[in-house]
Amino acid sequence: YKQYFALTWLGVAGADQELLYGAYVSPGGQGDAGSWPLCDLARWIKKHGLPKGRWINADEAFKGSESCITPYPGSLGSDHRKANFNHFKSGLRMPVEQCFGRNYGLWGVFWRPSRMGIDRFPHLVSACFKLSNFMLRYKEAEREQDRCDEEPFRADDGSERSFDDVRAMLKRNYVADPVATGLPRAAPRRRNGRWTLPSGQARWHRAAMMDSSALRDTLADRVVTWGRVRPGGQPGTVAGA
Structure with missing residues (x-):
């Protein structure tokens, strides 16, 4: 994407392969580390922390x-x-990679360059991931029980259901997080005839990114304590021991 016009889209997925958060926050030439501090979720976590x-x-x-x-x-x-x-940390990231790979394989709109305006494309991406979340939640056994593989698309009189009926069914089975900002608010805006990203996005200098984490060190020590060893590797020792 560095040789073409692009936008950086950041997503957070859970262990069940559902997308929890997504936002456009920066031009495509900016890396993930510089884009993450610009999104609303990162700022909220920095202020409030995580449980x-x-x-x-x-x-x-x-x-x-x-x-x-x-x-x-x-x-x-x-x-x-x-x-x-x-x-072992890399193994835990597999559901995250599967989330994005699954959505790429599901929706043909991701297989080719889009002619859609950049003001609309974020909403399309959001819709694709919401439908994917719905499909994950509505498992095969539940579809068989409710006969939703056929019945939702037919009215009581046997005629085809309208798009409004199908839309209402999706709303009943997918409840969006009212707190999450998501894609629409983070979408680019047209200003003075030009497309711009939301204002107030400070520059992020790579020189200031000192990679350190006490929590990561604690987790690494726990891997040692639990006796976990990668294939072909050797046991480690607790830091300072």
Whole structure:
């Protein structure tokens, strides 16, 4: 995307592969670490923190903190404690990668360049992920029980249901988080004939990104305590021991 016009879209997914939050926050040339502090969710977490035992599992493109855990950077060499932690942390990220891969495979609008205006495309992305969440929640057994694979699209008299009926069914089965800001509020806006991102987005300098986290060190020590070792690796030792 660095050679073309693009927008950075950030999403947060849960362990059940559902998308929990998404927002457009910066031009496509800006990296994930610089884009994350600009979104409403990051600012809210910085102010209020997360409940004890809760943290965001991010990859190496983000800045590590007490609420956002990233892998240990660089070549770890013989540091088996850090290498083992990185291995098991990476495994926990699989549902996140599957969430985005699943949506890419489900919706053909992501397979080709879009001719839709950038003021509308964020809403399309939001709709695709909401429908994906609905499909995950409405599992096969429940669809069979309610006969929703056929009945929702037919009226009592046998005629086809209208789009309004289907829309009402989706609203009953998908309740959006009223607190989450989501895509629409973070969408670009047209100002003086030009497309711009929401104002007030400060520059984020990579030089200020010192990657450190006491919580990450604690989790790495727990991996050692629990005796977890990556395939082909060796047991680590608790820091300071």
